[in-house]
Amino acid sequence: MTPQPSAPSLPSWATWWQRPFPDANTLLLPGRQPALIDSGFVGHAEDTASWARAQAGDVALVVNTHWHSDHVGGNALLQARGAVIAAGAPEAEAISRRDPGCCAAEYLDQPVAPYTVDMPLDDGQVLRLGDAEWEVVRTPGHTPGHLGLWQPEQQLLVVGDALSDYDVGWVNLALDGPDAGATALASLHRLAALAPRVILPSHGPVPADPSAAFATALRRAQRLVDDPDGALWYGARRIFAFALMIRDGMPTSEVEPYLHARAWLTDAARLLDVAPESLATELVTTMLAGGAIVLRDGRLHAAAPHTPVTAESLRVPHPRAWPPSTEPQ
Structure with missing residues (x-):
């Protein structure tokens, strides 16, 4: 070798x-x-x-x-x-x-x-x-x-x-x-x-x-x-996998409602000219088939190695609720 x-x-x-x-x-x-x-x-x-x-x-x-x-x-x-x-x-x-x-x-x-x-x-x-x-x-x-x-x-x-x-x-x-x-x-x-x-x-x-x-x-x-369509799919896969990583997976019953509420998925669906619900279903199906996500004990998990985080650490305000930048952080 x-x-x-x-x-x-x-x-x-x-x-x-x-x-x-x-x-x-x-x-x-x-x-x-x-x-x-x-x-x-x-x-x-x-x-x-x-x-x-x-x-x-x-x-x-x-x-x-x-x-x-x-x-x-x-x-x-x-x-x-x-x-x-x-x-x-x-x-x-x-x-x-x-x-x-x-x-x-x-x-x-x-x-x-x-x-x-x-x-x-x-x-x-x-x-x-x-x-x-x-x-x-x-x-x-x-x-x-x-x-x-x-x-x-x-x-x-x-x-x-x-x-x-x-x-x-x-x-x-x-x-x-x-x-x-x-x-x-x-x-x-x-x-x-x-x-x-x-x-x-x-x-x-x-x-x-x-x-x-x-x-x-x-x-x-x-x-x-x-391949702009491929770029949209690539981004969607990366974003969804990250969402699963930081949440220690997601119950299968919550996955599609979660995806339907995401602006990034709605935008991708618009550019791909498909219904958001169809894109959400296909995203999960193709990522499972490709091994990017896995089903374990009723939850979907990202397959890539990652370090868990606590749920409490995710509870920070979105930028629209951040204090003015002149205030001490």
């Missing part, structure tokens, strides 16, 4: 935490001003804060690659303990004005505790993270404010959900428009042109071969452009 390449090594000043769903992977950069890139899911905020503190002391800065719930869940707790929160300018501005659509939290039915962005980030901006300088790379597509981070001396590239060793980020054609797939593809091309030595994705392992990972991701992203 041909030996498989091992993952490229990280410098000693970077600490990587590969986490299962519903958390995004976390990068900790210790130093005089310890920085954290992404803060996991709200149900594991204490775990995130405790891990970072044990590794590097108090976190001074949190940088979010984007505002989905698995990336910003520790923001509120870390901000309350003194951390500055930084995020891409479009999302920072929406959070500052308390837009009801913040984090797509209500739309996706994914809880996010209220926080404020202290530092909006623009393309090309240089940040001191830990003891090294990183460049902000704007990479819209998965979300409009999605960004990557580039460390040129070590050729490290944080890519958020733009790609992983096995996937690319889903695109929301309903919220972000029909060109969202093409936007994501253009962002991937921009990231690939940096020719990084190490890719640090938000989900899954560090790819052993960055060039191969980009080649595969570009093919997958092109399919999302070429």
Whole structure:
């Protein structure tokens, strides 16, 4: 057998935490001003804060690659303990004005505790993270404010959900428009042109071969452009699986009523020109047949490995009920 390449090594000043769903992977950069890139899911905020503190002391800065719930869940707790929160300018501005659509939290039915962005980030901006300088790379597509981070001396590239060793980020054609797939593809091309030595994705392992990972991701992203219906199905599967993960599954009797009440499913059905009830039924049927979800003891569960969360941790207000951003969080 041909030996498989091992993952490229990280410098000693970077600490990587590969986490299962519903958390995004976390990068900790210790130093005089310890920085954290992404803060996991709200149900594991204490775990995130405790891990970072044990590794590097108090976190001074949190940088979010984007505002989905698995990336910003520790923001509120870390901000309350003194951390500055930084995020891409479009999302920072929406959070500052308390837009009801913040984090797509209500739309996706994914809880996010209220926080404020202290530092909006623009393309090309240089940040001191830990003891090294990183460049902000704007990479819209998965979300409009999605960004990557580039460390040129070590050729490290944080890519958020733009790609992983096995996937690319889903695109929301309903919220972000029909060109969202093409936007994501253009962002991937921009990231690939940096020719990084190490890719640090938000989900899954560090790819052993960055060039191969980009080649595969570009093919997958092109399919999302070429097949908008397929992109809608892909997003629906990802959103529903995540809903099952954070709720420890769902009784079968509650699944279809839950799906019928979801804005993301209604929007997908409209774009696919099918009835929401038909889409809900087909979604469950095809995910069961494909093994993405499983039926166990009368409940549907996501099949992918994931860490449980408590029901209490999901009880946070949607952004429309967040306090004004000028109030202490």
